[in-house]
Amino acid sequence: MKLLLLLLVALATVVVAMPPRKLRAGVPEKPYRYGQPKEGRKLVCYYGSWAVYRPGPGKYDIEDIDPFLCTHLVFGFAALDNTTWQITAFDPWNDLDDNGGKGAYRRFNALRQINPALTTIIAIGGWNEGSEKYSDMASIPERRATFVQSCVQFVQLHGFDGLDMDWEYPSYRGGAEEDKIHFAALLRELKVAFSAAGLLLTSAVSPSRVTIDDAYDIQALIETLDIINVMAYDYHGAWDTYVHHNAPVHGHALDSGNNTYFNVEFTINYWVELMGVHSDRLTMGLPLYSRGFTLDDPALNQIYDNATEAGIAGPYTRQVGVLGYNELCEIHRDQGEAFQTHWLDDLKAKYVIFERDGIRNQWFSYDDIDALAEKMALIDALPIGGAMVWSVETDDFQNTCGEGKNPLLNYILRSLNGFVPTPDPDRTTVSPPSSTTKPSVTIPGDDVCAQAGINPTGPCSGNYVICAPNGAEWIVTQGSCPPGLVINPEILNCDYPDHVAGCQKKKH
Known part of the structure; x- marks a missing residue:
């Protein structure tokens, strides 16, 4: 019976070793x-x-x-x-x-x-x-x-x-x-x-x-x-x-x-x-993460082979047996040819084997x-x-x-x-929560736009404009902070007046 199961696995499982040029290099053509x-x-x-x-x-x-x-x-x-x-x-x-x-x-x-x-x-x-x-x-x-x-x-x-x-x-x-x-x-x-x-x-x-x-x-x-x-x-x-x-x-x-x-x-x-x-x-x-194991025997690395110890912890997620896709990318970059990806055609899934302390015993499945x-x-x-x-x-x-x-x-x-709605935006600042906003308009903007992003309309004011460059002009959107808050020019966001220099309430 055991021999029959092994033969079934051999027929059902196609493992494709892939060159270590990229995590996704060399995958078979999709049937869909x-x-x-x-x-x-x-x-x-x-x-x-x-x-x-x-x-x-x-x-x-x-x-x-x-x-x-x-x-x-x-x-x-x-x-x-x-x-x-x-x-x-x-x-x-x-x-x-x-x-x-x-x-x-x-x-x-x-x-x-x-x-x-x-x-x-x-x-x-x-x-x-x-x-x-x-x-x-x-x-x-x-x-x-x-x-x-x-x-x-x-x-x-x-x-x-x-x-x-x-x-x-x-x-x-x-x-x-x-x-x-x-x-x-x-x-x-x-x-x-x-x-x-x-x-x-x-x-x-x-x-x-x-x-x-x-x-x-x-x-x-x-x-x-x-x-x-x-x-x-x-x-x-x-x-x-x-x-x-x-x-x-x-x-x-x-x-x-x-x-x-x-x-x-x-x-x-x-x-x-x-x-x-x-x-x-x-x-x-x-x-968007992987789970993995330390193989008991690096030569035995197929589904259901023994792995009684968790895989390594990543430098960022810091949990044994878990690696983010970003952490896999770093390991791939650092290990080169020692990092080998494989395709399981019956599972329609990927895994990778890479080294720890010079031994290729780390087995991680990922997407x-x-x-x-x-x-x-x-x-x-x-x-x-x-x-x-x-x-x-x-x-x-x-x-x-x-x-x-x-x-x-x-x-x-x-x-x-079918598409990505927009390229990556410039997020050097994040617009504050707004209780009221008005439609964007295109204007010369020199009087209100000192810089791209959020611009207060005055000191200790909860009103602001968001300025986006558009050639020689600006696309300007008006908005205001929730009641009781003002724009903090240091963080370009809504804040309590007590946190903003010059806006603290006088104590009597």
Whole structure:
């Protein structure tokens, strides 16, 4: 029987070794062809705000986000206070303006001043938040009511367009069997309040069939959620004792038990079947990072070969067994021919083997443009609403690979809608939140435009103009800060008067 299985694998798996010139060099011709670009598809992009603390070239702040590459930007994450049962900022110093904070929420939402078509959402939860306190909150109607009210106020106060409910996962990780019922009730109560306030309600959901069946009341999701982001990744990783792909399109000949469900094709088709005519609300999650292992024996490097140790940690993501695409690009640059990419034709997926301490024992699965092409073809063939990525700060935003900045995001957007709406904007400054804006006009502008970008209209004023060069003239857009704020000329953004020299209120 074992010999038969090995023969099946030999027939089913085509491994193509690729020259180390580029991460994506030499992939076989694709079996799919794209149809006409689809209008209105979504590209939902999560941003992991802790990336601001990464060292060196891995540091990624709000101003590194290209607001034209996504239709929806999701800020990860807010948290649940399990003493008050209210939503709260996870990192107040980074997220808020209070006490000299960095104002990430404000700056994140100000990206809509650059791209007015952009939708911004705050996510609550995530893997590290766990499940238990969400289970405790959702189990008691009074706690749910407190949470719902706090969410509406929080989203409105900080200027987001909606909330992403990222409870991972109801009925699991310390939750209760009744979580499925309570999560449905919570979503329905959130929907009533959010609809009244004109806000979006979305959720990130599991790719696992078993978790889907245990955690989600599908009818409740249909009734309440504007977008359902299917996390079609993390099927395999360092928690396994064998090598397998993070996000394979198809299954493997040796997959058995629950592993037969652990591929993108099964996950998305299962969700489409469950959602029925409402499947256009689904987005397919795409990882912009890799997961990997240290091979027990470097000579045994095929799917299901032994790997009892996690792969290396990247210099920026700093988590064993995880590398951003940007980190893979750096390893490729540094190792040259020791870095070899391979194509698994049955899985329609990529992996790479490279050295650690002179031994080629690092095995990492990942998606590049060629692997993403297979997934974009699957999206094209299905009645779903678009794609989702986790997460923007692990794309090659420094152009280390030589494919341009953000090559994966650019490719995904082109594949979804046939074009990139605009070149990378000049983001030396980010426009502040505006309570009122007026249409742009083209004028000589010398009297109001001292420089490109934001120009205050006077000292200690909350009014400003945004000046964009247009030959010998300027394109000028007028705007104003929210009430009580003024333009701080040092940071060219809205700020409290007490923070701006000469604008402090006199004390009597």
